[in-house]
Amino acid sequence: MSTPEELLQKTEFDYVVVGGGSAGAAVAARLSEDPDVEVALVEAGPDDRGQDVILRLDRWMELLESGYDWDYPIEPQENGNSFMRHARAKVMGGCSSHNSCIAFWAPREDIDEWEQRFGATGWNAETAYALYRRLEQNEDAGPDAPHHGDSGPVHLMNIPPEDPSGQALLDACEQAGIPRTRFNTGETVINGAGLFQINRQADGTRASSSVSYIHPILDRPNFTLLTDFRARELRIDADDVCTGVDVVDSVVGRTHALTARHEVIVSTGAIDTPKLLMLSGIGPAAHLEEHGVRVRVDSPGVGQNLQDHPEGVIQWEANKPLPQTSTQWWEIGIFTTTEDGLDRPDLMFHYGTVPFDMHTLRQGYPTTENGFCLTPNVTHARSRGTVRLRSRDFRDKPMVDPRYFTDPHDMRVMIAGIRKAREIVAQPAMAEWAGRELYPGAEVQTDEQLRDYITKTHNTVYHPAGSVRMGPADDPMSPLDPDLRVKGVRNLRVADASVMPELTTVNPNITTMMIGERCADLVKQARVSAGSAGASATA
Template identity: 90%
Template sequence: MSTPEEQIKKTTFDYIVVGGGSAGAAVASRLSEDADVEVALIEAGPDDRGKEVILRLDRWMELLESGYDWDYPIEAQENGNSFMRHARAKVMGGCSSHNSCIAFWAPREDIDEWEQRFGATGWNAEMAYELYRRLESNEDAGPDAPHHGDSGPVHLMNIPAHDPSGQALLDACEQAGIPRTAFNTGETVINGAGLFQINRQADGTRASSSVSYIHPIADRPNFTLLTDLRARALRIDEDNTCTGVDVVDGAFGRTRALTARHEVIVSAGAIDTPKLLMLSGIGPAEHLRQNGVAVRVDSPGVGEHLQDHPEGVIQWEAKQPMTETSTQWWEIGIFTTTEDGLERPDLMFHYGSVPFDMHTLRQGYPTTENGFCLTPNVTHARSRGTVRLRSSDFRDKPLVDPRYFTDPHDMRVMIAGIRTAREIVAQPAMAAWAGEELYPGAEVQTDEQIRDYITKTHNTVYHPAGSVRMGAADDTMSPLDPELRVKGITRLRVADASVMPTLTTVNPNITVMMIGERCADLVKQARAASTQDRSVGATAS
């Protein structure tokens, strides 16, 4: 593997993708399929090849707050846990190299809403499901799921039913009125529980975007991978055309200028993408001025509409020894509703076969070495937060303010989640497994007591999204048009979770890869149209 000094011998490319994460790896891989274009992929973190702690999916929890984590603190929360941190991966593959690889196709209603409610023309379930098929191979889909792909780069598999406590939990869900179900069948699961599908290879290697899209093409002649290079600012000329990006190498601290002949695609994620745009003069004008950044485009929606899946936790001591092996320790999902008439579930649980005391221990709650937990999370939180600059220095972490539970809907759903978790675990099927409830504890019963517990101890499912959303061309609060182009700047697009008008009901990682696939299609279409225009012009002359 080359050093940053050796890497940047070439500085001009047709396309530059900033961020080697879930979407960025897909964009770069697909664009480089055209042998006539030169593509560079820039990643601030290291290469993941040869790093077992990254590649082994069952070690993912070791990565939280590690050297492979940007580890963003959040601003003080008026209604939430101010100790909480947003893990953002600092390595090739981005959060797909850092997460538990829970693999979901989003409900059709989620994607259709982007088009119907927000004016993101072309973003609908028909489009998305075609791209889901293209990006995945799914040997476990079975004959009842003919919609699945069989030759895509991202390998999906069913989690095997090896955990006896987990199987008892699924029995308990049935006893509580939540039937067993399969996921990724093409139908929206409003009330159901089952083992997840995950993007993992048969040998236990995570099928991250890096493993799936970049490892196979790393030696492609027209593809250049540049790691350990941090984007400082986009290069934008006097005509508001993006011509490239300034990067700083981690080894020597030197700024280099990289040039894009055609387009730059920013795929730095829902926290770092708005930061980079603002550092480049694209964002809320007054905020930019306050931080000494010259305003190129007054785009008030940059850094707005930050969304997430807030997560609570309820933990039990186990009466029997818990499993000592797992694909990734969080193998079961439960969906249900807290009110009638919903077309999508408003409550989701992840089941963990390990203790989860990240925020409870500091509050004095007991812990265990042998336990299981359920983590209720709000699938469609209504609270909205912001990402802002801390200063004009690219090295400073941004100000991340999720504003958790500022909409009372979210706390209502979370309180209902704690009560539903107790109802499930109280069923006969869990009698041989469920010992003492460690937190919040059996004495915490009233809404007020549960609210206080959640406020002090809640976490996130690490799903920030929506901070540079796409929308109708005339929507001033949507910084992007439906083709992911940054309004007011030419030759610049965004492709990552920040573009989502609303966060998906489910874990969004596969959808973020789908966004990368869609972006590559849009760029290819623009290139084809430009080539045709030049051809017609030459013929006419």
């Protein structure tokens, strides 16, 4: 592999995409389809090629708190687990190179809500679903599914029904009133359970955004991949035009100036994107001044509106040996509701055949090497957190405060989730599999006991979003307009999960890739419009 210094053969491009993650890889690949534009993709982490621990999906849990993880601690939580950490990928492909590759189209209601409730004009299910189809090649989404893309870069497949404990769990769900279902059929699953679809290739390689979008285009003469370069600050001139970005190489720590003739697209994720904007003078004025950062745009919504899927866990010993191989160890999803009248589920479970004890062991709960768990998570948590600068030094980790369970709705749903998990596993279909409940334990029954257990041991599904949300031009709390342009600065856009006004009901990784696809379309449209305007002016 080349060193960062060897990669940096030129510094001026038409478009510079900062962040080679789920959305950024899609933006760069699509923009570089035009041979007349030069595109650079800048990634702070290393290349993923040749890295088996990255590319083999069944090894994904080895990546947590590894050298491929930014591993952000969270601020002390008044109602949550202060030991929790946010895994954010430090490698090409971003979190699509770091996660379990659970692949979901968001419910239509989620995307329509972005437009109808939050004023993100143009972001609706019709547009999003066309982009989902464009980005994927879907092995099988069921006989009733609408036509799925058959030539997109991202390969989706059904998890095969090979795990007998998982099949027993699906039987138990049916006995508990939650029917079997297929996912990604175009219909919203309000109450149903099934095997996930995952973005994985047939040989077990994860179909990350890097594998899917970037590996096939590395020989394009107009595309430059710069790995191991970390963004330090956006370059913004006196006329509030973003002209590029200062990046620091990982070998000698030297700063280099990259120039963008047309636009910079920031795709560094829901934690690092607000950090980079604030370091560049775009954010809440008082906060920037506190850290000695020159204020270019007073944008109070930068770093606000942080959302996540908080996750609990309930674990059982298994009475029989569990499978020793898996696609990625979390193969089944369950959706249901905790109240009547909802158009989307407010509760989701992942089913894992692993000891999920990363927060229970320190609290003294027993563990096992042969156990299974259900992890209830709140699909639309109402608690909102913040991302803030720790200092003006780009090397310092930001202050991430999710403010878990500060809205009582979220704890109510989570407690209901623990009770629903017990109801499912108590069904006859699981009788031969379910042994002792290890945590929280059968003696933990009251709301107060469950609340205490959840507060001490909950985790996250690692889905931070919403911290640089898009919205109407006149909304001061939306730093972006619906075309993903940063308000107050020209030639600067954002494309990653931070732009979501509301986090999706489901695992958001495929939706984040979709955001990258749409961003590329918007940039291309702007280029065409600018060309047409120039031609008219000279006619």
